Every structure is written in C-alpha cells, then in structure tokens.
Amino acid sequence: MSDHDPLPVGTMPDGSPILEARLEGDGLSVAVLSLGAVLRRLDVHGHPMVLGRDDPHDYIEKTPQFGATVGRFANRIAGGRFTLDGIAYDLSRNEAGRTHLHGGTRGFSRRNWTFAEVEARSLTLAYQSADGEEGYPGALDVTCTYAITGPGTLRATLTARTDKPTIVNLTNHSYFNLLLPPGGFPAPPIDDHVIEIPAESYLPVDEALIPTGTVAPVAGTRFDLRRPTRIGAQAFDHAFVLGRETLSEPRPVARVTAPGSAVALTVLATAPAVQFYDGTQLPKAGLGYAARTALCLEPEAYPDAPNHPDFPSATLRPGETYRQIIEYRFTRETTR
Known part of the structure; x- marks a missing residue:
C-alpha cells in the first residue's frame, strides 16, 4: 500500500466501502470521497474553504450535494421531461414532485464511484451510468479528475462518453465560505462576501426556478455583478451567461473575496454559464447551517437546455466526448 492509496471511511447501503483519497501540495490540502466524487475538504494553507461533513454517511441522505460531482444533468429540467431526436423521455422528479434537479433522486452525487488512478497531486474517479438510469437514455462512462496544478490551484476535469444520444451537463457543487473557522463549523454568513x-x-x-427562455441583459438590474458587489441578503439562484460555446480551456467566470479573509477565490471554467446560488435554502438540510452561510458557483450548460431550442445544445452523441474543466484558484488577498 502506498501513501496515496484510498482508505475506507464508511459503508454504502449496499455494503460497498466508501473510500477517501487525499492530495497535498502548493498550499492545498484536498480530500475526495468515492461517494459522489465529493470534494470533501479543500483547505488553503490550513484554512477550510468549503462546507464538509465529518461523517461520510451524511453525504448519502442529508447534504445538499456538498462538494459533489453533479449529473447526468446539473440544475433543473422542467417537469422532468425532454425530447431528443423525436423521442420523449421522463426523468425522476425529485424536487416538489415536478422538477428534475441535479440528475434525480440519486443522480451521480449519491453513487459510489471508483478510484481509477491516484497519484501525489492528482486522482481520477470513474462511474458507469446505466442506460435508463433516472430515465436518461444511453449508457454513460464518466470520469472526474482532481489535480493540483499550481500554487493554490485545484482543477477538476469532467468527461463523458455515451453509446446512445443523450444529454449531459456535469458540474461540481462545492459550497464556499472564505471565513470558515478551523474545523469548518459553525459557518458565518456570507452577506459581506464580495x-x-x-x-x-x-x-x-x-416560480419553480426554471428558465423562462429569455436571455436578459444584466445592465440596470441586481444581476449586474460585473463589478465587485457585496452579496447581502438578496436571493440568488440564477444562471449567468458567459457565452454560447464550451471552450477548450477555462476562463475566469467568478471572483470572490471577503473582508477579513486573506484568501481570494477565482473560479475558471470552460462552460457557457455559471449558476450562482447563495445558500438561501441551507437550513432545509437540517445540518445546523443558517441561510446564506455558503455559496455555490456551478459552471454548467444552460439550465433546462433540452427544452429550449434557442439555448446551446447539451446533447452528447456516440463518438463524441463531453469535457468540462473547472478550476479553483486561491490567491493571497490583503486583509481589510
């Protein structure tokens, strides 16, 4: 056994072991679970940056996708229905019985992935999603690679290949707070984060948080975050449009700072949109977190894309490879 081998930390309901692997380097300490390919811990120079649970079993039933790799389709699909190549598909409706959210009842976040490769500064997990799982067509082979690529930089690379036409939209669902105390709990509000x-x-x-189909300008609205903006108590759970194409290399999609934090977070990604969620519903998880004590930045395809012909396509066909890169870059910030 090498120093990098994953170690058992819990058990799935079917008896299979939940494994954890760790990465260290360039100021980062990272812990990843086989369950959901979860980014369980992300510390920068010893300071926690993401919400995480000590008990890995909490990730099976309790957490709202803390740190998980979300799929087969992140975000929402209206009515849990879509049509592809003239065939209608019904998906699991796991939000108020009417909406398909983050891949369904179990999605990818409550499945046990396999560690395919683990090295000192990178690891790769794999998952095989069966044809018909959660209602989706096609068997899908998925990988998630976490790699420390430089000072304060963690890169997640998500890929997928299918044997039938299907839809794919993968993202990471980490909850960030730049002012977490040692141990990560209790989490202070993020209202003063910028x-x-x-x-x-x-x-x-x-009202169901489904896109209306309009792509609206941010100018003159509270959604104009092109300049550093205090988050405050406004409710955000919206997709911000960065373009129409998935790029080959990531570009900056968001930057977060906080008064009193010595660290700034820049998120870079290849996706055409990024969902900004301010954690308003965190108390519903029953884990002791107050509303708006962490935020999510989820690079992804446009939500409900299969039901909006004018949105960029989220269709994946045999012979093609889906590829999404998300990079979390932490830099020193002058404490204010």
Whole structure:
C-alpha cells in the first residue's frame, strides 16, 4: 500500500466501502470521497474553504450535494421531461414532485464511484451510468479528475462518453465560505462576501426556478455583478451567461473575496454559464447551517437546455466526448 492509496471511511447501503483519497501540495490540502466524487475538504494553507461533513454517511441522505460531482444533468429540467431526436423521455422528479434537479433522486452525487488512478497531486474517479438510469437514455462512462496544478490551484476535469444520444451537463457543487473557522463549523454568513461575475446576461426564471427562455441583459438590474458587489441578503439562484460555446480551456467566470479573509477565490471554467446560488435554502438540510452561510458557483450548460431550442445544445452523441474543466484558484488577498 502506498501513501496515496484510498482508505475506507464508511459503508454504502449496499455494503460497498466508501473510500477517501487525499492530495497535498502548493498550499492545498484536498480530500475526495468515492461517494459522489465529493470534494470533501479543500483547505488553503490550513484554512477550510468549503462546507464538509465529518461523517461520510451524511453525504448519502442529508447534504445538499456538498462538494459533489453533479449529473447526468446539473440544475433543473422542467417537469422532468425532454425530447431528443423525436423521442420523449421522463426523468425522476425529485424536487416538489415536478422538477428534475441535479440528475434525480440519486443522480451521480449519491453513487459510489471508483478510484481509477491516484497519484501525489492528482486522482481520477470513474462511474458507469446505466442506460435508463433516472430515465436518461444511453449508457454513460464518466470520469472526474482532481489535480493540483499550481500554487493554490485545484482543477477538476469532467468527461463523458455515451453509446446512445443523450444529454449531459456535469458540474461540481462545492459550497464556499472564505471565513470558515478551523474545523469548518459553525459557518458565518456570507452577506459581506464580495462577488464579481463577468456576465453580460442572465437567465430569468419562473416560480419553480426554471428558465423562462429569455436571455436578459444584466445592465440596470441586481444581476449586474460585473463589478465587485457585496452579496447581502438578496436571493440568488440564477444562471449567468458567459457565452454560447464550451471552450477548450477555462476562463475566469467568478471572483470572490471577503473582508477579513486573506484568501481570494477565482473560479475558471470552460462552460457557457455559471449558476450562482447563495445558500438561501441551507437550513432545509437540517445540518445546523443558517441561510446564506455558503455559496455555490456551478459552471454548467444552460439550465433546462433540452427544452429550449434557442439555448446551446447539451446533447452528447456516440463518438463524441463531453469535457468540462473547472478550476479553483486561491490567491493571497490583503486583509481589510
């Protein structure tokens, strides 16, 4: 056994072991679970940056996708239905019985992945999603690679290949707070965190948080985050539009700072949109977290894309490879 081998930390309901592997280097300490390919811990120079649970079993039933790799389709699909190549598909409806959210009842976040490769500064997990799982067509082979690529920088690379036409939209669902105490709990509010998202447009949503189909300019609205903006007590759970294409290399999609924190977070990604969620619903998890004590920045395809012909396609076909890169870059910030 090498120093990098994953170690058992819990057990799935079917008896299979939940494993954990760790990465260290360039000021980062990272812990990843086989369950959900979860980024369980991300510390910068010893300071925690993400919400995580000591008990890995909490990730099976309790946590709202803390640190998980989310799929087969991140975010929401209206009515749990979509049509592809003239065939209608019904998905599991795991949000109020009417919406398909983050891949369904178990999605990818409550499945036990396999550690395919573990090295000192990178690790790769794999998962095989069966044809028909959660209602999706096609068997899907998925990988998630976490790698420390430089000072304060963690890169997640997500790939997928299918044997039938299907839809794919993968992301990481970490909850960030730059002012977490040692141990990560209790988490203070993020109201004073300052966010910047270089998006000219956003996707308005209806009462079920489903995009209306309009791509609206942020100018003159509270969604104009092109300049550093205090988050405050406003409710954010919206997709910000960065473009229409998935890029080959990541570009900055968000920057977060906080008064009193010595660290700034820049998120870079290849996806055409980023969902900004301010953690308003965290108390519903029953884990002792108050509302808005962490935020999510989820690079992804446009939500509900299969039901909006004008949105960029999220379709993956046999012979193609889905690839999404998300990079978390932590830099020193002058304490204010």
